[in-house]
Amino acid sequence: MIWLTWRQFRTQAVVAVAGLAVLAIYLVVLGLRMRATYDADIVDCLPADCTGARRDFDEAYGTQVALVGALLLGVPALIGAFWGAPLITRELEEKTDRMVWNQSVTRTRWLAVKLTFLALAGVAVSGLFSLLLTWSASRYDQLIGERFQALTFASRNVAPVGYAVFAFVLGVVVGLLVRRTLPAMAVTLAAFVVVQVLMPTVLRSHLMTPVTGTVRLDAEAISRADFMGFGPDGARIDGYTMPGAWSLTTTARVFNADGTPYTQQQSRACDRGGPEAGMACIAEQDLHFSYTYQPAARYWTFQWTELSIFLGLGALLAGYGLRRIRRT
Amino acid sequence: MTTPIIETERLGKRYGRTTALTDCTLRIPAGRVVGLVGPNGAGKSTLLGLTCGLIAPSAGSIAVLGNRPGAGAAQLARVGFVAQDAPVYSGLSVADHLRLGARLNPRWDMRLAQGRVERLGLDPAQKAGRLSGGQRAQLALTVAAAKRAELLVLDEPVASLDPLARTAFLRDLREFVAELGVSVVLSSHLLGDLERVCDHLVVLAASRVQLAGDVSDLLATHYRFAAPRDLPPGADVIHADDSGREPVAIVRSAAPLPGAEHADLEDLGLAYMTRALISPEARRSPEGRHLPEAER
Numbered sequence: 001m002i003w004l005t006w007r008q009f010r011t012q013a014v015v016a017v018a019g020l021a022v023l024a025i026y027l028v029v030l031g032l033r034m035r036a037t038y039d040a041d042i043v044d045c046l047p048a049d050c051t052g053a054r055r056d057f058d059e060a061y062g063t064q065v066a067l068v069g070a071l072l073l074g075v076p077a078l079i080g081a082f083w084g085a086p087l088i089t090r091e092l093e094e095k096t097d098r099m100v101w102n103q104s105v106t107r108t109r110w111l112a113v114k115l116t117f118l119a120l121a122g123v124a125v126s127g128l129f130s131l132l133l134t135w136s137a138s139r140y141d142q143l144i145g146e147r148f149q150a151l152t153f154a155s156r157n158v159a160p161v162g163y164a165v166f167a168f169v170l171g172v173v174v175g176l177l178v179r180r181t182l183p184a185m186a187v188t189l190a191a192f193v194v195v196q197v198l199m200p201t202v203l204r205s206h207l208m209t210p211v212t213g214t215v216r217l218d219a220e221a222i223s224r225a226d227f228m229g230f231g232p233d234g235a236r237i238d239g240y241t242m243p244g245a246w247s248l249t250t251t252a253r254v255f256n257a258d259g260t261p262y263t264q265q266q267s268r269a270c271d272r273g274g275p276e277a278g279m280a281c282i283a284e285q286d287l288h289f290s291y292t293y294q295p296a297a298r299y300w301t302f303q304w305t306e307l308s309i310f311l312g313l314g315a316l317l318a319g320y321g322l323r324r325i326r327r328t
Numbered sequence: 329m330t331t332p333i334i335e336t337e338r339l340g341k342r343y344g345r346t347t348a349l350t351d352c353t354l355r356i357p358a359g360r361v362v363g364l365v366g367p368n369g370a371g372k373s374t375l376l377g378l379t380c381g382l383i384a385p386s387a388g389s390i391a392v393l394g395n396r397p398g399a400g401a402a403q404l405a406r407v408g409f410v411a412q413d414a415p416v417y418s419g420l421s422v423a424d425h426l427r428l429g430a431r432l433n434p435r436w437d438m439r440l441a442q443g444r445v446e447r448l449g450l451d452p453a454q455k456a457g458r459l460s461g462g463q464r465a466q467l468a469l470t471v472a473a474a475k476r477a478e479l480l481v482l483d484e485p486v487a488s489l490d491p492l493a494r495t496a497f498l499r500d501l502r503e504f505v506a507e508l509g510v511s512v513v514l515s516s517h518l519l520g521d522l523e524r525v526c527d528h529l530v531v532l533a534a535s536r537v538q539l540a541g542d543v544s545d546l547l548a549t550h551y552r553f554a555a556p557r558d559l560p561p562g563a564d565v566i567h568a569d570d571s572g573r574e575p576v577a578i579v580r581s582a583a584p585l586p587g588a589e590h591a592d593l594e595d596l597g598l599a600y601m602t603r604a605l606i607s608p609e610a611r612r613s614p615e616g617r618h619l620p621e622a623e624r
Binding site: 094101104105 | 400
């Protein structure tokens, strides 16, 4: 059975290995270039130049890193649509199911071997790609990236492996139910995209109870925010991010030490000198705001949880498929 | 008496609201080459699919070689199947198909398989997708035969072949059935094809079994005559055709009918099929049309 699985998978395997080889070369070159730039421009940069050097680095590599990340996000979708969906439908369409399911191997075993073998191939492809990208983009991630950001989180470390296994089994089961290749591919892609959108936008932040804390609005905090403005009910701070953490607060009201809102009148006292002096003055007011987030230390817990969830979903789907194929 | 190859009891299969097979009760003894004949859509493929476990019955029961069809690897090993149009993997070579058979079947007979491939003049390196219809059917049959099953089920094996390939296929089939001693069930919508190889006949029409029995018994009890005449008690007119120049009737009678010639298999099958398609009475009560079998 393993021989047959390999024999039927051979061409797809060659395509995958070729694609992976091209990507590997690209990612190694990209990684080495980023390291060189990092060593030359970022390490030992003078404080006055650092912001500029950081911006240049982002401009030089940001797009490439994001594109390869998106590609890695697409790999499980491709695996689901091109390896998973046709696995059964192609047999049904060419009527070879009638041949292969009448050899001395039960359908359950036929499917179990195919699922195991190809899921492992999916693990290898997505795992290698993720490893390469994680290595290649490590300087970028260290300097600029937010590792909880949806695209970055889903295209680094172990999470992509879970997506690949899930997408593959999803494709197989959809194929088993839909029974025709093209519709099965389309349904698989659509379902996988829905899951990939729901996961970061709705579900992931609830996997662990977020932490809510009070942050003192000092110079450090101001430098980590995008914008501070005033509304009728007092000051607001936008886009503050704690180092390495996943911000769940996008905008927060700013309060005085006694809990009353910090008002525009109060801020006028700081309106002297340039904007920098003004900010330094505000930082001295002992202001604070409330901030909800997932702490940086939870990153790996989130990665492993994500992997477990998708492997678990894959196993559930596989169990269903193995039962369902007996009555096909 | 050995286990019958196929034993069904009020077997039925429905697809949604369509009835493909209904009320099928059969008992086919071992060691036969069984011809399953019927018009297109009569339920032949359904019955064969049920036999090898490719589909599950929606009513009644079926036992093949004494077990539930497709019940496990052991049962799968005992029944070989070639589906309609002899599907093979177009991307795999002839040799790959033999390797597939060897890997997936515990009793695979590689000598038999290679011998057949050689004798049929198939190139082992040829991709199956490039074989002619006849060669494809032969390859599928080779894979099914080298499995060394006890029962071979062939669904319309010659339907897509030209007359020459058809004759060659049937001759070859007859030879290796004798050689291997397997039981065979093969279907066709043409009685002429089956006449040459079968010793047991099942006529299926309108989703029901119309007739089943050993060919020698059937031939011995069916008569054909040109003019209307008086029938002895117990004789039964299966179908009278008066559309031709002379009216022709096919009659079943256990007692000899002096002066009447015996019907040939083609006349006989046709009579039962025609009756099933024109007479609602025959569709309702196919039971009792079975001939007594010598083994019972």
